Amino acid sequence: MRAGTTVEQMVKAIADMIVTGTMQPGEKLDEFSLAARFQVSRTPVREALRELGAMGLVERQPNRSAVVTNVSGGYLSSMFEAMAELERVCARLAAGRMTVAERRALELSHHASMRLVRDGAEEDYAAYNVEFHTRLYNGAHNDHVFELVTQTRARLSPFRRAQFRLPGRLSKSYSEHQDIVTAILRGDGEAAGKAAYAHVSIVSDASTVFAAD
Amino acid sequence: MRAGTTVEQMVKAIADMIVTGTMQPGEKLDEFSLAARFQVSRTPVREALRELGAMGLVERQPNRSAVVTNVSGGYLSSMFEAMAELERVCARLAAGRMTVAERRALELSHHASMRLVRDGAEEDYAAYNVEFHTRLYNGAHNDHVFELVTQTRARLSPFRRAQFRLPGRLSKSYSEHQDIVTAILRGDGEAAGKAAYAHVSIVSDASTVFAAD
DNA sequence: GGGAATGCATCTGTATGCAGATCGAGGAAA
DNA sequence: TTTCCTCGATCTGCATACAGATGCATTCCC
Numbered sequence: 273m274r275a276g277t278t279v280e281q282m283v284k285a286i287a288d289m290i291v292t293g294t295m296q297p298g299e300k301l302d303e304f305s306l307a308a309r310f311q312v313s314r315t316p317v318r319e320a321l322r323e324l325g326a327m328g329l330v331e332r333q334p335n336r337s338a339v340v341t342n343v344s345g346g347y348l349s350s351m352f353e354a355m356a357e358l359e360r361v362c363a364r365l366a367a368g369r370m371t372v373a374e375r376r377a378l379e380l381s382h383h384a385s386m387r388l389v390r391d392g393a394e395e396d397y398a399a400y401n402v403e404f405h406t407r408l409y410n411g412a413h414n415d416h417v418f419e420l421v422t423q424t425r426a427r428l429s430p431f432r433r434a435q436f437r438l439p440g441r442l443s444k445s446y447s448e449h450q451d452i453v454t455a456i457l458r459g460d461g462e463a464a465g466k467a468a469y470a471h472v473s474i475v476s477d478a479s480t481v482f483a484a485d
Numbered sequence: 486m487r488a489g490t491t492v493e494q495m496v497k498a499i500a501d502m503i504v505t506g507t508m509q510p511g512e513k514l515d516e517f518s519l520a521a522r523f524q525v526s527r528t529p530v531r532e533a534l535r536e537l538g539a540m541g542l543v544e545r546q547p548n549r550s551a552v553v554t555n556v557s558g559g560y561l562s563s564m565f566e567a568m569a570e571l572e573r574v575c576a577r578l579a580a581g582r583m584t585v586a587e588r589r590a591l592e593l594s595h596h597a598s599m600r601l602v603r604d605g606a607e608e609d610y611a612a613y614n615v616e617f618h619t620r621l622y623n624g625a626h627n628d629h630v631f632e633l634v635t636q637t638r639a640r641l642s643p644f645r646r647a648q649f650r651l652p653g654r655l656s657k658s659y660s661e662h663q664d665i666v667t668a669i670l671r672g673d674g675e676a677a678g679k680a681a682y683a684h685v686s687i688v689s690d691a692s693t694v695f696a697a698d
Numbered sequence: 699g700g701g702a703a704t705g706c707a708t709c710t711g712t713a714t715g716c717a718g719a720t721c722g723a724g725g726a727a728a
Numbered sequence: 729t730t731t732c733c734t735c736g737a738t739c740t741g742c743a744t745a746c747a748g749a750t751g752c753a754t755t756c757c758c
Contacts, residue, residue: 279535279711303740313713315528318741322492322532326539335719335740347628354629361570415560416567420633492741516710526743531711548710548749 277310282320283327285310290329290340291429297342301330328427341427351428356472358421359408363452363468366411367461375457378407382453389442397442404449408468411456445471490523495533496540498523503542503553504642510555514543541640554640564641569685571634572621576665576681579624580674588670591620595666602655610655617662621681624669658684 277285286306289295306317321338324330330338343351370378381403388397405425409418448471455464490498499519502508519530534551537543543551556564583591594616601610618638622631661684668677 302738304738314740315712315714319532319535319711322536323539326536337739350627350629353627354633357574357630361574414563414566416563416637417570420567420637424629424633517708527710528742528744532741550709 277312277316279316279319279323282306282310282312282317283323286320286324287327287329287426290324291426293430295340297340297430299340300337301339302337327423343427343431348431351424352472355421355424355428356469358417358424359405359472360465360469361417362408362412362421363456364461364465365414365417366408367456367459367464369413370411370456374407374411378404378411379453379457381407382449385446385449389446392442394442397445401445408452490525490529492529492532492536495519495523495525495530496536499533499537500540500542500639503537504639506643508553510553510643512553513550514552515550540636553643556640556644561644564637565685568634568637568641569682571630571637572618572685573678573682574630575621575625575634576669577674577678578627578630579621580669580672580677582626583624583669587620587624591617591624592666592670594620595662598659598662602659605655607655610658614658621665 286295286301295301301321303314303317303321306320307314310317321330321332325332325338329341331341332338366374381400385397385400385404388400409421412418448467451467452464452471455461455467499508499514508514514534516527516530516534519534520527523530534543534545538545538551542554544554545551579587594613598610598613598617601613622634625631661680664680665677665684668674668680
């Protein structure tokens with residue numbers, strides 16, 4: 273077994289190219305080319321493609337090349353809505369379950385992000401934003417919900433890259449985070465859920481601009 | 486290509502054996518035996534197993550046989566909780582979105598199920614129950630939520646087989662369905678969601694009896 | 699007798715070859 | 729010129745072959 277790359281590594285690598293936009297929706301994934309690129313035979317490439325298909329990142333049809341998933345407008349909005357609902361669930365659960373340490377870390381990290389907003393550091397804020405939401409997902413203390421929300425987020429990622437380029441988006445996002453944090457700190461699950469839902473829904477509206485099918 | 490079975494057919498067949506309990510959690514899935522059983526070579530079997538792994542129905546480790554997923558007690562309860570939350574979302578959305586025809590069909594089919602309860606027809610009621618919940622999932626008119634809830638349900642199915650054997654479970658389930666239907670018919674999303682959550686949570690409690698890890 | 703080492707049977711992971719399907723270019727007919 | 733057909737290049741789906749990993753039972757040493 274002198275494989276250049278394992279199936280798991282290929283899955284990661286290809287998934288990464290898709291979610292980072294290196295590969296565009298609709299792009300074909302030719303088994304032979306991928307095999308050459310990763311220095312393996314077609315067999316492991318096929319297995320990787322099948323797994324990516326199950327993850328929803330590529331679409332497969334019999335005797336056709338796999339293509340990077342290009343979800344329809346309708347399905348895309350259903351994913352955004354689902355994302356908002358999942359965030360609501362996470363925030364609500366988190367408000368009742370986060371440990372003292374988790375709450376403190378959420379608060380501190382949120383406060384620190386104010387500086388990024390003031391400096392207009394979009395890249396850094398985007399990274400922080402991922403961290404903020406991940407804190408919520410973890411704070412819910414429900415592994416399966418975490419899996420569902422992570423999976424949905426991964427599939428949405430190709431469609432929300434330009435999000436924070438919108439004017440005023442940073443400070444708006446910050447104040448929405450503020451609402452969520454406040455509700456969580458006082459243990460108000462319903463309010464936290466509502467704020468989280470609103471936060472993600474707004475992102476959704478903005479994103480539809482980029483989501484022409 | 487004189488394959489006896491396609492990969493897709495194998496995925497379905499094996500998934501079916503898992504969710505119907507023909508294969509128990511923990512059971513090994515030997516590639517060679519499966520290849521012999523389905524009259525194909527190991528290559529398509531491997532692809533099927535990888536897809537089942539991505540679906541969460543089997544677990545795979547390097548150089549080990551795939552085994553039917555046997556989730557830990559903690560993860561199992563997180564799945565039941567997630568299921569309840571998803572049902573809540575579906576019911577809430579369905580209350581506001583179901584078409585007139587869908588509402589009528591839900592009501593009629595629910596009423597008809599009373600007969601199954603009276604006769605103690607457990608098998609038939611279980612089938613009806615799947616139908617009832619599927620109506621909710623569809624009624625939410627959100628394809629991605631449908632996908633998430635279906636996937637979670639599939640992964641839970643090996644752990645809820647004996648559910649309706651519990652004494653008095655049928656009539657209790659019926660009256661809980663009644664609550665959901667009533668709320669949906671009058672368009673009360675919050676009440677429908679609450680009732681659906683309660684319904685599934687109760688199932689969860691009952692099921693933990695069978696879910697020793 | 700108990701525990702560690704070893705060899706064999708078995709299984710997984712990947713490469714390669716072949717059959718069938720698909721797609722597109724080029725030519726023939728209208 | 730347009731449309732349809734054909735043929736070949738290309739690609740997918742699967743079978744087979746082989747190398748490496750694993751597990752178990754036997755054996756050896758203490």
